[in-house]
Amino acid sequence: MLEHGGRLQQAAQRYGIPRERWLDLSTGINPIGWQGTTTSPASWNRLPEEEDGLLEAAKAYYGAANLLPVSGSQAAIQTLPRLRARSRVGVPVLGYNEHAHRWRQAGHDVVPLAPTDFATGLADLDVLVVSNPNNPTGERFGPAQLLEWHAHLSSRGGWLVIDEAFIDSTPEESVARFTDREGLIVLRSLGKFFGLAGARVGFVLSSPALIRAVQEWLGPWTIAGPSRAVAKAALEDRVWQGSTRRRLCSDGRRLAEVLTNQSLQPTGGCHLFQWGRRPDALAIHESLARQGILTRYFAGPAPSLRFGLPGTAADWQRLESTLCEVAR
Numbered sequence: 001m002l003e004h005g006g007r008l009q010q011a012a013q014r015y016g017i018p019r020e021r022w023l024d025l026s027t028g029i030n031p032i033g034w035q036g037t038t039t040s041p042a043s044w045n046r047l048p049e050e051e052d053g054l055l056e057a058a059k060a061y062y063g064a065a066n067l068l069p070v071s072g073s074q075a076a077i078q079t080l081p082r083l084r085a086r087s088r089v090g091v092p093v094l095g096y097n098e099h100a101h102r103w104r105q106a107g108h109d110v111v112p113l114a115p116t117d118f119a120t121g122l123a124d125l126d127v128l129v130v131s132n133p134n135n136p137t138g139e140r141f142g143p144a145q146l147l148e149w150h151a152h153l154s155s156r157g158g159w160l161v162i163d164e165a166f167i168d169s170t171p172e173e174s175v176a177r178f179t180d181r182e183g184l185i186v187l188r189s190l191g192k193f194f195g196l197a198g199a200r201v202g203f204v205l206s207s208p209a210l211i212r213a214v215q216e217w218l219g220p221w222t223i224a225g226p227s228r229a230v231a232k233a234a235l236e237d238r239v240w241q242g243s244t245r246r247r248l249c250s251d252g253r254r255l256a257e258v259l260t261n262q263s264l265q266p267t268g269g270c271h272l273f274q275w276g277r278r279p280d281a282l283a284i285h286e287s288l289a290r291q292g293i294l295t296r297y298f299a300g301p302a303p304s305l306r307f308g309l310p311g312t313a314a315d316w317q318r319l320e321s322t323l324c325e326v327a328r
């Protein structure tokens with residue numbers, strides 16, 4: 001099992017600070033997530049049914065013709081490698097590490113690539129996995145570029161897999177609407193922008209044949225009834241989505257400014273996190289942790305640190321004053 005952010009209990013034990021005293025900035029989850037519907041007793045009592053309106057809500061939100069809800073985009077990340085014969089698969093050299101791990105685990109040849117080498121590396125690949133924007137570096141590619149890469153790969157029976165877990169605040173950058181094209185696979189998550197990581201809901205958007213293959217592999221009832229109800233209501237809540245986009249836009253800028261003011265200029269990021277490469281990343285991570293602020297440290301390929309967004313005014317204040325202390 002790989003290491004991930006959000007392991008607050010583990011941090012509480014390691015640093016001897018009670019769980020409730022932590023400010024957890026170790027993930028890219030929107031700290032002010034969607035909250036709304038209360039779940040009905042029937043959603044717990046009955047088996048989930050596909051005709052509950054979730055598919056229609058998701059198709060309207062993503063603008064995609066074919067999709068499959070899965071229990072977090074993680075479920076799709078684990079399934080896709082099982083659906084191909086041994087392939088050469090390009091993955092970002094620093095990215096969400098589950099992609100490389102799961103393709104490797106399924107027996108494929110994984111080729112770590114710097115994003116600047118995606119275009120030249122393509123000729124030698126069967127599958128390219130791109131996170132757009134990339135986590136944690138924030139690199140992003142426009143739809144025209146991605147569709148060109150897709151055309152190259154699909155002409156040889158290849159796939160372009162685009163992990164759009166962090167794209168919801170800039171939906172114009174998504175290629176979701178093109179996913180009826182064979183070999184173009186988009187993964188979406190309700191865990192980040194919607195802040196519903198605990199509900200474990202994500203989507204695979206692709207051609208009908210690929211969707212059927214993923215569905216066949218995963219089997220029935222992959223998402224709990226209450227999670228389906230919450231996901232449907234969140235996807236339909238256009239008012240919340242609009243105001244959240246605006247807030248995240250300004251919060252993302254604010255986080256970059258707070259870090260820059262303490263000489264921690266981010267190297268990259270997106271609305272939900274900022275990331276910086278620094279030789280002293282581990283020392284900063286440790287100093288903040290001793291003050292009860294959890295960040296995400298990456299040891300390689302070069303030491304770096306990722307900060308998620310604080311939620312409340314008090315959390316912002318605490319981050320600013322602690323950074324000031326640590327910088328001193």
Ligand SMILES: Cc1ncc(COP(=O)(O)O)c(C=O)c1O
Pocket residue numbers: 071072073074075096131135163165166188189190191197200201202
């Ligand atoms: C880029 C990226 N994709 C996918 C996932 C998986 O998210 P989930 O399974 O909650 O949809 C993560 C989780 O951190 C992620 O960072």
